[in-house]
Amino acid sequence: MEFLSNISSDKLKEICTEKLGVETVDVLSHHRNHARPEAFLVWTLGLTFVTVISLSAAVGILFMKYMSKKLFDRFITFFVAVGVGTLSGSSVFHLLPQAFHLVQEFDANADHSYLWKSFFAVAGIYLFFIADKLIKVILEARKRCKDYELKRFSGNNSESGVNNRSRQSSDALMAYVKDENAKDSLVNNTDRNEAKESLHQTHSICAHDHDMVYNNGDSVIATVAWMIIFGDGLHNFIDGVSIGASFSESILSGLSVSVAVMCEEFPHELGDVAILVSAGMTLRQALVYNVLSALTCYLGFFIGALFGNLNDEFASYIFAFAGGMFLYISIGCMMPEMKVAMENALEISVKKAIKVLICQICGIFLGLTIM
Template sequence: MNPKAISSCVLWNSLIAIVLLATLPEVSAAIEGTLPSASTFLQDLLDRYGENDTLTLYQLKSLLNRVDVGVGSDNGSRTDPNNRNLSKCFSSSQLFAVHNLSESIPIDRAAFKEFCPTVLQQLENRACQVENQENEENEETEEGKPTPAEVWGYGFLCVTVISLCSLVGASVVPFMKKTFYKRLLLYFIALAIGTLYSNALFQLIPEAFGFNPLEDYYVSKSAVVFGGFYLFFFVEKILKMVLKQKDQNGPGHSHYKPEKYISKSDLEEGLTEKLQNGDLSHVAPHQNNDLGCRTLAVDEKEVQASQSTCYWLKGTQYSDIGTLAWMITLSDGLHNFIDGLAIGASFTVSVFQGISTSIAILCEEFPHELGDFVILLNAGMSIQQALFFNFVSACCCYLGLAFGILAGSHFSANWIFALAGGMFLYIALADMFPEMNEVSKGEDGEVGNSLVVFAIQNAGLLTGFTIMLLLTMYSGQIQLG
């Protein structure tokens, strides 16, 4: 390349660079002229939230609310110079106390400049963001709670339906000797076990710990807990049926006839026969010292000598009624009171929770009241007396409902849920489960009957489990009214 041309090119490039450097300050000044000054940001806040370049505490609090700062709980505005915990969300009154701001003194530019780093620090640690989320969740929970009219209305309706179960006992007395009666009773007992156990696992116990089925995803784990219980029940029943069949087909036989004891089912059958024949006006217990069990006897003269002032309560004199009847009545009343307590507390949380608990209690009360009715008759009460006292004990549920609603409305219902959850587990596993095995004993004679009984037990348990599982899974979609 020509050296002269190279020199010309270098000269032009140098000239262009000098021109650009000369115009750069003017370009920078033009760019800076389009930006606001630093003081205008402060002035904008003072103009929009204050007056005359000053702020009051109320106006400053409005600014803090706008940026979600100062929403923490106000546990006092006293400052502690040794407290270095700045990771919490402070309330607006606490922030004002830190800077010695008061309502009587307006906040000028200098004081507002000093206050701004505090706002920046609270925004940076995001403590108030968590506090805001908790406040929003609490507001949503309050909005989702039923009204007092719904709580009392639905609660009273459910308790009334449950209490009517106490009057069902007399209607099934004529069918006690029928085969389908025991199988129907067996199904309802298994249904009660399934609903009570599942209600405790899916709703009461998680609610006591503050879990939400839609957020904490505990439903699958609770289902596995029920699965462990059901697996052992299934395996145990299969092994018993197989081993029992093997023993019956084995070579060994007993050479003596076992002593015949009077069982509870024998008493029920004898009682039913008298009721069907219409010759049972009074049942009085007599203690057999050799066998240690009660037998039935009819005493027409004692019935005629009854001095009851109420027609419906005519029958046995109260002094002749066995102690067992009064124990059953009192314990049943206490049991129903706790049931009402659980229902009332559940309805204060949500209508869905109350209905779920009511369904579990209803499934448990139906077979329970049938058994209580027979026990009261065996203990010496007439049919009218048994109906009356069974209904009186059932009405204790209303008292428990009122206590549960009042306690759940003014205090945390979690403690009541914890108590009810433990009670439901005990009733299902320690009370109803042995009763189911006792009722099924008379049906376990042949292989065919054993399979039918086993199928009925499985149907009841799985039905109760399915009801509570579906109610828990779709609780968010259940809307009433």
């Protein structure tokens, strides 16, 4: 007994490693490192973040009042990219590893090689995304250079031809050009209309995309309100469960998931308010309905925090589900939005497309760095 009282914890660990095997030490350290955070800290931090997330639309509206349209577009572009980075980073670096019990946060000797593997997985996604966009920008720039050279060459030829013709031939040529311009204008308008129709037809159904269909006699405001409450309400409920379970597991996990949800919700909640206002609501009504749909996040948080404390396996399944959901929202929903923003900018000019791409890259990098 005297020998055991004088032995240090490091020496005991060394003896256990030699005599009992590494697996015993790993089990002991696993249980030691998974001490639950204090309930007061879990509920205080969790409810604070849920409240901030629920009020993100109202805060965004205050910023919108002092922003020009150009600045607001860049702001939304940047925050969508930040949301993509934080959601995918939280999923790959925190949620999925915790679901598979790979995380030992407070053990200095733990194996953290999964982080490097997670990093390379995320790098593969975004390097190919950036490469794809750069190729499109380069091809579009080359195409426009060729078109410019062709127009300049055609302009020089037509200029010399007109100088060698008689006045009657010149008048006939001008009449022909006007007629062709009229046809081109008609074709362009037709193409524009077809593009708009195509845009409506290919409108994707995602976590925050809302297809509004109205029938005669329906209340526009009531239809949109129920759509927002049930659609976003369900999504916010799952976010709340994820936040509650994460905080019950560890403060670091809770902060990671909360920041990811906040960066993802902020631009999309602004979009929801814009939908409600465009449907005929006043700004005050739109904010009220938006806050109502966000209340389900509190319910989800209560369930996640309570059950996460009761059962470790429950938390693991919640982490796995939330990790999959975060990956889908970031890669399946928000990245296509980034693609559309990039293509719209490319239609205007290559310079604008490059600015949008740089903004998106910075946003993704910031989101991943936060995680």
